[in-house]
Amino acid sequence: MAINPDYLGREYPAPEAYEVTRGKIREFAEAINDTDPVYLDPAAARAAGHPDVIAPPTFPVILGMAGSAQAIGDPDLGVDFSRVVHGDQRFSHSRPLYAGDLLSSTTRITGIRSLGGNDLLTLETVADDADGEHVVTATMMLVVRGGDE
Amino acid sequence: MSRLRHADVEVGTELPERTFPVRRLDLVRYAGASGDFNPIHWNERFAKSVGLPDVIAHGMFTMAQAARLLTDWAGDPGCVVDYSVRFSAPVVVPDDDEGAQITVGGKVKAKNDDGTVNVLLTARSGGAKVLSQSKAVVRLAR
Numbered sequence: 273m274a275i276n277p278d279y280l281g282r283e284y285p286a287p288e289a290y291e292v293t294r295g296k297i298r299e300f301a302e303a304i305n306d307t308d309p310v311y312l313d314p315a316a317a318r319a320a321g322h323p324d325v326i327a328p329p330t331f332p333v334i335l336g337m338a339g340s341a342q343a344i345g346d347p348d349l350g351v352d353f354s355r356v357v358h359g360d361q362r363f364s365h366s367r368p369l370y371a372g373d374l375l376s377s378t379t380r381i382t383g384i385r386s387l388g389g390n391d392l393l394t395l396e397t398v399a400d401d402a403d404g405e406h407v408v409t410a411t412m413m414l415v416v417r418g419g420d421e
Numbered sequence: 422m423s424r425l426r427h428a429d430v431e432v433g434t435e436l437p438e439r440t441f442p443v444r445r446l447d448l449v450r451y452a453g454a455s456g457d458f459n460p461i462h463w464n465e466r467f468a469k470s471v472g473l474p475d476v477i478a479h480g481m482f483t484m485a486q487a488a489r490l491l492t493d494w495a496g497d498p499g500c501v502v503d504y505s506v507r508f509s510a511p512v513v514v515p516d517d518d519e520g521a522q523i524t525v526g527g528k529v530k531a532k533n534d535d536g537t538v539n540v541l542l543t544a545r546s547g548g549a550k551v552l553s554q555s556k557a558v559v560r561l562a563r
Binding site for chain 2: 296299300302303304305306308310311320322326328329330333334337338341353354355356357358359360361362363364365367368411417
């Protein structure tokens, strides 16, 4: 297998906390063509019972992407990014993300296995708020397609 | 938007199907917003060099469209507790003004005592099933 199996369990803490902003939420919501007012308008969000605008449920992929980039960028792990496709994805929310959240996250390699000539790499990114309370876990399985190596 | 109540949903309740467009421009914007700049999502030359038929959509773009079906149905963008998908086939996005279409639907599979429901989602594009094992736990209003 091309991926180094010794990396199972390795952790990649994000170098700094991620600040969720109204502007980034708007950019993401517009990019998925979902302009629900609870994503865009603080008054609408408060009327719906939230402290500020909330992020779409798949927004934490931003944290997962950043964490996976740290892992894939680790040359000793042995992943060729040009052969990577997204296999599956999960989000487990304790609550929605709000504008103003300062999220600390760590990405951990929770699976490395071979299947049908491909390598499957599972990365779990856990994000907590400034009070240390869990907000979301994003789990990503990447398929590193085997080939002519 | 009014919130859907837990009491108003039964096992077997269907989420009406909706079709969402995806064009090259959507992929460029999604790349920027998400930070996923893998060239298979915007560079046809690169996509073909790695054996794909053409540029393909980010799986996460499709996952976001299916989430929109859920949150619009529930009337609450904060309703999603747990949501997982498997990307079973690519959404191929041609370089024209129409792009591709993603059709998503869903069905309530279980009602839980904690006020949530389990929903199974489907997504198709170009005749292929592009999401499989697409499952969500959604909290509805009491």
